[in-house]
Amino acid sequence: PEHTNLFDMIQHSDVSPNLDILPGGPIPPNPTELMARTVLEDAIEKLKERYDYIILDTAPIAIVTDTAIASRVADMCVYVCRADVTPKLGYQYINVLRDQKKFDKLATVINSIDLSSRKAGYGYGYGHKYGYGYGHKYGYGYGME
Numbered sequence: 089p090e091h092t093n094l095f096d097m098i099q100h101s102d103v104s105p106n107l108d109i110l111p112g113g114p115i116p117p118n119p120t121e122l123m124a125r126t127v128l129e130d131a132i133e134k135l136k137e138r139y140d141y142i143i144l145d146t147a148p149i150a151i152v153t154d155t156a157i158a159s160r161v162a163d164m165c166v167y168v169c170r171a172d173v174t175p176k177l178g179y180q181y182i183n184v185l186r187d188q189k190k191f192d193k194l195a196t197v198i199n200s201i202d203l204s205s206r207k208a209g210y211g212y213g214y215g216h217k218y219g220y221g222y223g224h225k226y227g228y229g230y231g232m233e
Contacts, residue, residue: 094134108139120157132161148178149185156190164193171201 094110101107135142144162146155159165167182185191 094131095138110135128158129161149181159191164195165191166195166197168197168199171198173200
């Protein structure tokens, strides 16, 4: 509600003293309309006065329009994909978003990569479940083909 103090709704995390959480609360009957109003921009501006980083966890971009609306207040958007779970169409959609310039700053994170089961390709890896590479035909098989 507009009359509620934003900072009264913030919950402190048990994970770290430097991590606070603002839960989403119940889904309103018109979430897209609510997101389209200036309430979101106003809330983010207030949060920026107190926090160094603000992370908005949204639904997958291809599923709802709320994510695209929230992106207009974001300094950067990160598309998180899980190796062998996210469909290849999801990776291709990233390229579509980039080509259509829908998001000015779009980064991609691919997690849970099992390097032991991948074919060879340019790149390097270290540790457990970490990989890095370049190009559409990189050995992981993700991206436009």
